[in-house]
Amino acid sequence: MRVLLIEDDHMIGAAVMQALRDAAYAVDWVKDGDLAIEAVYSETYDIALLDLGLPVVDGREVLRRLRAEGRKVPVIVLTARDTLNDRIDGLDLGADDYVVKPFEIGELLARMRAVLRRQGSGSSPILTNGRIELDPATREASFSGEKVVLSAREFALLQALLMQPGVILSRGDLERHLYGWGEEVESNAVEFLIHAVRKKLGATVIRNVRGVGWMADRPPC
Structure with missing residues (x-):
């Protein structure tokens, strides 16, 4: 999963970015x-x-523009503005959730997992194609009765494939889910x-389609 972190406070941004990377997200920070x-355009x-308290263009205006232009990327607002009217305003502008600083x-x-489940029209936290099961909360995967804990990037790769079972993903597609800006990508990663x-x-x-990419099988009919 690729996350855009929009935060001008260096200490908060660095801490959140590291936590997201540890949780198997690819992160771009502006x-x-x-x-x-x-x-978002690129x-x-x-x-x-x-x-919300951003320089140059305020976070409220960023959210307003994204929704006015039909950009459907889910947005969680992270802010110290914690009055009821602030929360109502953020949600009415098109935020999918609202988290008040300081937060755990x-x-x-x-909350990110919950928003992403809603975007996928699924209530279950478990990703599956009927053969493999993947739990985003624990990074546990199971197949044929075997249950294992995956590393952050192993999880990110399998998650990308299970989100689109039956769809072939190229090397570039998978690298998008694994690496954010500035992270070195090794040739055989x-x-x-x-x-x-x-x-x-x-x-x-994981099945290889020679010369094209990789895929997880579609769910059985």
């Missing part, structure tokens, strides 16, 4: 509203975390992670 709008994000990282991650997942869960959990 520090003002103008850069946030440019980022990249596809699964979710955005938006501070665990709660933020849970995708193959290494696929090998690691197969070693833990079995050779057939």
